[in-house]
Amino acid sequence: MDNYIKQVEDRQRKLCLIASEMSLQESLNRFQRQQEKCQTTLIRITTRAAPPKVVQSHKSTPASNSSAPLKVTASVKFSNDTERLQHINAIRKSPVGAQLKRVIDLLYETRQTLTPEEINEACYVDINSNKALFDSLKNNTKVHYDGKRFSYKSKYDLKGKDQLLSLIRKYPEGLQVVEVKDSYPSVMEDLQALKAAGQIWLMSNMDSQEHIVYPNDPKVMIKVDDDLKQHFREIELPRDMVDIEKDLQKNGMKPATNTAKRRVLALFHGITSKPKPKKKRQITKRTKLTNAHLPELFQS
Secondary structure, rough: OOHHHHHHHHHHHHHHHHHHHHHHHHHHHHEEEHHHHHHHHHHHHHHOOOOOOOOOOOOOOOOOOOOOOOOOOOOHHHHHHHHHHHHHHHHOOHHHHHHHHHHHHHHHOOOEEEEEHHHHHHOOOOOOHHHHHHHHOOOOOOEEOOOEEEEEEEOOOOOOOOHHHHHOOOOOOOHHHHHOOOOOHHHHHHHHHHHHHHOOEEEEOOOOOOEEEEEHHHHHHHHOEEEEEEEEHHOOOOOOHHHHHHHHHHOOOOOOOOOHHHHHHHHOOOOOOOOOOOOOOOOOOOOOOOOOOOHHHOOO
């Protein structure tokens, strides 16, 4: 009797194990089908978001065959593609100004004419599905649109150093570097090369801190002896403007000022030269505060 009970218990234990294994196998099959479905969906989204230039054909097994894995020519990593799709989604949900800058930067760096599809493939900005972005890009002063393609448009259409030098020589009063620095990628290197060759003068404006380029006319290139330079530096000029004006008149030149007459009028009207009072600097919203952590300094 005891042996019979033991056999029954062993048989029940084996049946439980078999049932547990079948349940586990069913769960594994269900998980595998779900994974294959997710991978297929991911491949479809990836192909639609950024279509590759060379598409490799891939074969997938029927959905009924749950035990066979999905065979793909190019393996897709779920985590990496998820991050990339999140990046694409963040770009397309960003403000129009941010997407516009991204496209203009692409056109500036490549200097190529690109279709909306090529722009979408390169920087993930979908122009066709965003009318506000499309209109802003089409009407931007830095962008040229021919009806099909977009390209970067600079103020001066220059192709190299020779055209750059020809343009600078048309502006003897000076040309701001900011107006030509986006003409082509190596324009700043060419400016430095022209400066080193003595063909231009490259100076900075002390007020605006902007660089200005001047043409160096080869006709005025005069070699002066060192003795003459030294003699010029040794000449002592008068310190009083009245004496300077007299010396100019002696040499047949008319001075631009009349200091003696101005001084007589000042004495007649009782006007004395006073130094101009120094204006107190006012703190406004645009004032850059370097000691913002000490508010008691700005209470007055």
